[in-house]
Amino acid sequence: MRAPAIALWSTLLGMSGIAHGQIIVDPDNGAAGNHVPVVSVVYEIGGVQFTQTAENVAPTDASNNADATFNTTCNAGNVFLSQINVTDGTTIAVADRIGGTIDVAENYNGTTGVAVVENATQTFDGDAGFVDAMRRVFSNSDVCDYVRDDAGGVVGVDYVTTLEQPVFPDEFMIVQERNGNSTFDLTPVDENGNVIAGADTVELRGTYDWNTGYRPNTATPNNNQPQFFTVFRVSLFFTTNPGAAAPIFGFQVVNDGQADVKFFAATDGKDYGDIAGYVDARHSISPDLFIGTVGPPDRDPSDQ
Numbered sequence: 001m002r003a004p005a006i007a008l009w010s011t012l013l014g015m016s017g018i019a020h021g022q023i024i025v026d027p028d029n030g031a032a033g034n035h036v037p038v039v040s041v042v043y044e045i046g047g048v049q050f051t052q053t054a055e056n057v058a059p060t061d062a063s064n065n066a067d068a069t070f071n072t073t074c075n076a077g078n079v080f081l082s083q084i085n086v087t088d089g090t091t092i093a094v095a096d097r098i099g100g101t102i103d104v105a106e107n108y109n110g111t112t113g114v115a116v117v118e119n120a121t122q123t124f125d126g127d128a129g130f131v132d133a134m135r136r137v138f139s140n141s142d143v144c145d146y147v148r149d150d151a152g153g154v155v156g157v158d159y160v161t162t163l164e165q166p167v168f169p170d171e172f173m174i175v176q177e178r179n180g181n182s183t184f185d186l187t188p189v190d191e192n193g194n195v196i197a198g199a200d201t202v203e204l205r206g207t208y209d210w211n212t213g214y215r216p217n218t219a220t221p222n223n224n225q226p227q228f229f230t231v232f233r234v235s236l237f238f239t240t241n242p243g244a245a246a247p248i249f250g251f252q253v254v255n256d257g258q259a260d261v262k263f264f265a266a267t268d269g270k271d272y273g274d275i276a277g278y279v280d281a282r283h284s285i286s287p288d289l290f291i292g293t294v295g296p297p298d299r300d301p302s303d304q
Contacts, residue, residue: 038209082141118133
């Protein structure tokens, strides 16, 4: 469901903000870091699945052949994130589907140093198609694509994303950051683009958890810096007030740390169906993996 534009822009201007707490995700703090450690990652490269079982090493396919262009694969094409295996010490959770984003409202206003990186192409803030490029980046799982910020953010909220399908507290967030060392904040919003009452802001801090080793295309700045992942449970947004837990339809992003990011809402197979607050019941998740698409296809309500 597309959140009304007026709500998105009122959120950016601070008119719909609601007091909330701050929860820090910092893998440097080990078990107290509020993250879910990554144990392996599966990528799709040229239609082939490659599994990475250790950080910053070339992943291998089913025949144990390594990705021959590791580190520079983004020069040749796409590196889709297909699956992340995580553990909280007792349960292995497979975050195997990427939630697509359908809308972005940005507040950069021509800020110098902000650009959307799509493999070798950069679209700068102020360029025609900048917002469309942001939508594409947040709607696919290509590790080569992200939003870079060398400007230090703006006053207040940098941008708001609206999800194609909502995220639930028992699911996961996968955050990607170039070089894995910059800070930014995520605050959940409801179906109208307003901050969820009683929800917390999650602040990404410290060194990110998993070094993929995959670096941006050499035609783009800082291309020697690999992409990192950190995973955390969506329930962190409701740490202070568990009773406030609700479906999340998007996020406010405050990026004062010059983080170069993208993030995914990940699920293990929930069928959303016709839940409260999700008025467009035609959208439903199937057991299939949606990669490089803007959410799932429309379904006839009779299929629910």
